[in-house]
Structures are given as C-alpha cells and as structure tokens.
Amino acid sequence: MTSKFIYIRTAQIRGLILLTFFLALIADSMNLYGETLLFLPPFTLLILLYWSGHFLDRTYITSAFILGLMCDGLYQTTLGSHALIYVSLTFMMLRQRGRFKGYTALQQGFFISFYLLVYQVISFIFFSPVLNQNDAISYWLMPLSAIIIWPILAFLLRQGTFQATESSE
Amino acid sequence: MVAFILAVTVMAADHYGHIMGSVRGALLTALNPIERIATYPQHLYQSMASEYSTRNKLLLENQQLNTELLLLKAKQQQLANLQMEVHRLEALLGTTGKMNDQSVQIANISFYSNNPLAQFVTLNKGQKDGVENQQTVIDANGIMGQIVQTTPSSSRALLITDPDHQIPVRIQRTAQRGILTGKGHDLMQLNFIPYNSEVKVGDILESSGLGGVFPQGYPVARVSKVEARRENPYLTISALPIAQLHQTHKVLILGKPEKEEEENTAASNESQNQQPIQEVQQPAKVNQPKEQDESND
Numbered sequence: 001m002t003s004k005f006i007y008i009r010t011a012q013i014r015g016l017i018l019l020t021f022f023l024a025l026i027a028d029s030m031n032l033y034g035e036t037l038l039f040l041p042p043f044t045l046l047i048l049l050y051w052s053g054h055f056l057d058r059t060y061i062t063s064a065f066i067l068g069l070m071c072d073g074l075y076q077t078t079l080g081s082h083a084l085i086y087v088s089l090t091f092m093m094l095r096q097r098g099r100f101k102g103y104t105a106l107q108q109g110f111f112i113s114f115y116l117l118v119y120q121v122i123s124f125i126f127f128s129p130v131l132n133q134n135d136a137i138s139y140w141l142m143p144l145s146a147i148i149i150w151p152i153l154a155f156l157l158r159q160g161t162f163q164a165t166e167s168s169e
Numbered sequence: 170m171v172a173f174i175l176a177v178t179v180m181a182a183d184h185y186g187h188i189m190g191s192v193r194g195a196l197l198t199a200l201n202p203i204e205r206i207a208t209y210p211q212h213l214y215q216s217m218a219s220e221y222s223t224r225n226k227l228l229l230e231n232q233q234l235n236t237e238l239l240l241l242k243a244k245q246q247q248l249a250n251l252q253m254e255v256h257r258l259e260a261l262l263g264t265t266g267k268m269n270d271q272s273v274q275i276a277n278i279s280f281y282s283n284n285p286l287a288q289f290v291t292l293n294k295g296q297k298d299g300v301e302n303q304q305t306v307i308d309a310n311g312i313m314g315q316i317v318q319t320t321p322s323s324s325r326a327l328l329i330t331d332p333d334h335q336i337p338v339r340i341q342r343t344a345q346r347g348i349l350t351g352k353g354h355d356l357m358q359l360n361f362i363p364y365n366s367e368v369k370v371g372d373i374l375e376s377s378g379l380g381g382v383f384p385q386g387y388p389v390a391r392v393s394k395v396e397a398r399r400e401n402p403y404l405t406i407s408a409l410p411i412a413q414l415h416q417t418h419k420v421l422i423l424g425k426p427e428k429e430e431e432e433n434t435a436a437s438n439e440s441q442n443q444q445p446i447q448e449v450q451q452p453a454k455v456n457q458p459k460e461q462d463e464s465n466d
Contacts, residue, residue, distance in 0.1 A: 073196030080179030
C-alpha cells in the first residue's frame with residue numbers, strides 16, 4: 001500500500017490536507033477543555049508529521065510555521081514558540097522520511113513517540129507548565145499514547161488519501 | 170532556515186517588544202470559528218441534559234431565583250443608602266469620590282481553556298462592543314481575570330489562576346497588601362506577606378487597586394493555607410479563587426478605572442462650570458414634594 005503513495009502528489013489531495021489540518025485544530029481546541037486530557041498528543045503535529053513523512057514532493061515547512069502560529073494563538077503562548085518547535089520537528093522528519101516511509105504503522109508509532117518526547121521536553125523548557133503529580137504523569141505519558149493513536153490515524157489518513165485520489169481521477 | 174529565523178524573530182518581537190498584538194488578533198479571529206465548532210459537542214450535551222430536567226425542577230429554580238432577587242433588591246437598597254453616605258462623608262472630608270458607578274458589559278463565555286499551559290476564557294464581546302485590553306472581568310462572586318486580547322467580535326480573558334497572571338491585593342480584614350500570583354489548577358499564591366503578619370485561613374483577599382489595572386475592593390480569593398518557614402522571611406500563603414471560574418456562563422466586563430476616572434473628572438469639571446445653574450435648580454427639586462403635597466391637599 002505504501003508503494004502507491006509514490007505516485008500520489010500533494011497537489012492531488014490538497015483539499016484533504018487542509019481539511020485534516022482544520023480538524024486537527026478543532027481536536028486540539030477540544031483538548032484545552034480539561035486538564036485530564038494532557039495525555040493526548042497535539043493532533044496538528046501528528047497530522048503534520050504524517051503528511052511531511054509520506055509525501056516527498058513538498059517540505060511542509062511553511063505549513064509547520066503557520067500551524068505553529070495557530071497553536072500559539074490557541075494556547076496563548078509566545079508567538080513563534082510553537083512555530084519554532086513545529087518547524088524543528090518537521091525538519092527532523094524531512095531528514096528521516098525516506099526511512100520512515102518504509103516502516104510499518106506500528107514502527108512509525110514508536111518513531112513518532114520519540115518526536116513527541118522531543119516536543120514535550122522543548123515545551124517543558126519553553127512554557128514551564130505547572131504540573132501536579134497526576135498531571136506530570138499524564139504529561140510525560142503523552143508520547144506513549146501516540147504509539148496507540150498513530151496506527152489508527154495513519155490508517156484513516158491512508159484510506160482518505162486513496163479515496164480523495166480516486167475521486168479526483 | 171528562513172522559517173527558523175522567522176520563528177525566532179516573531180518570538181523575540183512578541184516577548185520583548187509586544188508589537189505582535191495585531192498578528193495575534195488576526196490569528197484569534199481566524200481561530201474563532203474553530204473554537205466555536207470545538208464547543209458544539211459540549212453545547213449539544215448540555216442541551217440534551219437540560220431537556221431532561223423536569224417542570225417541577227424549573228418551578229423550584231424559578232422560586233429560588235425570585236427569592237434571591239428579592240434579597241438582592243433589598244441589599245441593593247441598603248447599598249444605595251451606603252453609597253450616598255460615603256459620598257456625603259467624602260464630601261465632608263474633601264476627598265474625591267472613589268465609589269463611582271462603573272460601566273459594565275455583560276458577556277457570555279464562548280470557549281475556555283483549563284490546560285496547565287494556559288487558563289483563559291473567550292468572551293463573545295470584542296472591539297466592536299468597545300472591549301479593550303486590561304479590562305477586568307468579574308462574575309457574581311468576584312474577579313475572574315483581565316482581557317488580554319481582543320478581536321472585532323470576541324475577546325480573551327486570562328484567568329487569575331493562570332501562572333502568568335498577577336494581581337495586587339490586600340487582606341480585607343487587616344488591609345495588608347500583597348501580590349496574588351496564579352499557580353494553575355485553580356490555585357493561587359499570595360506573595361510578599363512578611364513572616365510576622367497576621368493572616369488566617371479563610372481571610373478574604375480583595376483587589377487593592379494598585380497599578381491602576383484592577384478596580385479596588387472586589388473580592389478575589391480566600392486564603393486556604395498559611396505556612397511559615399523559618400528560612401523564608403515571607404509567609405507561604407495559598408488561596409482559592411472566589412469567582413466560579415469554571416461554572417460561570419455570564420460575566421461582567423468592567424470599564425477601565427483610569428478611563429472611568431478621566432470621564433468622571435471631565436464630568437465633574439463640566440458640572441463645576443455649570444454650578445450656578447445647579448444651584449438655581451436645586452431648590453426647585455427640593456420644592457417639588459411640597460408642591461405635590463399642596464396639590465394632594
């Protein structure tokens with residue numbers, strides 16, 4: 001299935017990409033409601049890493065910057081801080097995406113959890129979130145939750161990509 | 170590389186220069202529909218839950234509200250008398266009036282964040298309604314926070330429990346001043362209260378009005394824990410917010426104290442210029458009841 005991705009170009013699924021970014025922003029907004037949802041990963045970052053890791057014709061750096069700025073607006077953090085983290089992680093993904101594409105969804109999940117650990121460490125340094133004992137556990141367990149979420153997300157996005165490509169043809 | 174440099178530049182500009190207000194405003198305007206969509210599941214749940222509430226329950230609630238309204242009206246009458254008394258005393262002492270009627274706006278909470286990174290609420294009133302940065306937001310119980318960002322149709326208020334938020338307060342009982350800092354998780358810490366100060370659990374902290382951002386005299390928090398450590402010259406005091414930060418749906422946005430003062434000064438200057446007219450008009454007002462009495466007779 002992965003080999004089929006080689007023949008799909010970003011331009012063919014631009015609408016789907018924008019829709020997924022939009023839905024991810026909504027999901028992240030919903031995460032803000034409760035402090036108990038700290039174990040959930042930022043969906044904007046997951047989606048960004050998915051598209052940048054699977055489609056080689058674009059770098060997605062501009063998307064990372066814009067999405068990062070949107071997240072700064074959403075989380076009320078210093079403008080540019082999330083943009084910097086997102087751009088850095090996307091750049092890391094660009095360096096590895098050749099290998100990343102060849103992995104199975106579960107292997108990719110472990111790979112992504114490492115990226116999210118980097119995200120959490122940088123966020124901890126940048127934003128110094130006030131965490132009590134329970135929150136701290138949820139906060140640092142978030143990369144592990146990505147291992148479960150990633151295969152489901154990857155499956156849905158793969159299906160969505162094929163459907164969008166078929167409908168455009 | 171360009172994106173890296175741009176991100177760092179934006180960060181520096183926002184952190185040190187505070188010149189990115191318009192960019193943040195534009196971002197918030199773009200995020201408004203997203204925040205609205207994100208609240209739909211909650212609204213749906215609430216509307217479904219409310220449909221199940223029985224007629225009796227609503228009648229009971231209505232009865233309770235009517236009683237509460239009656240009590241509040243009675244209290245308001247007392248307050249009006251007290252206000253007049255204070256004005257009279259202030260006039261005797263020659264001090265300027267401080268208990269002016271503040272302009273307020275009612276707003277609804279359309280979105281909120283209860284995340285350790287940020288604790289804020291989004292209100293449905295914005296620049297079009299005259300909302301500005303640094304305006305105070307209160308609920309029926311006390312101060313909730315202050316406006317930090319505005320868009321044409323909405324505004325964002327940072328809650329007093331946000332770790333980035335600080336408010337000058339005084340202990341209502343002793344008038345001891347301090348700074349109340351947000352600690353996240355609906356907690357706050359009262360700083361700069363010396364070791365030998367008299368503070369008790371249950372003391373109410375009210376805004377001191379220092380700094381000119383928050384109006385004075387509004388309840389902010391209640392002391393929940395007082396710890397004295399010998400190595401520290403200050404007491405470690407924890408406090409809980411009095412305002413119902415997560416239950417309130419309607420809030421009041423208060424007019425800026427400075428702006429109010431300016432308006433009142435302008436009004437008082439005008440009234441001073443028109444004083445001879447008032448002096449002529451005053452006896453006429455006093456005579457009115459007499460005329461009525463005569464007519465009744």
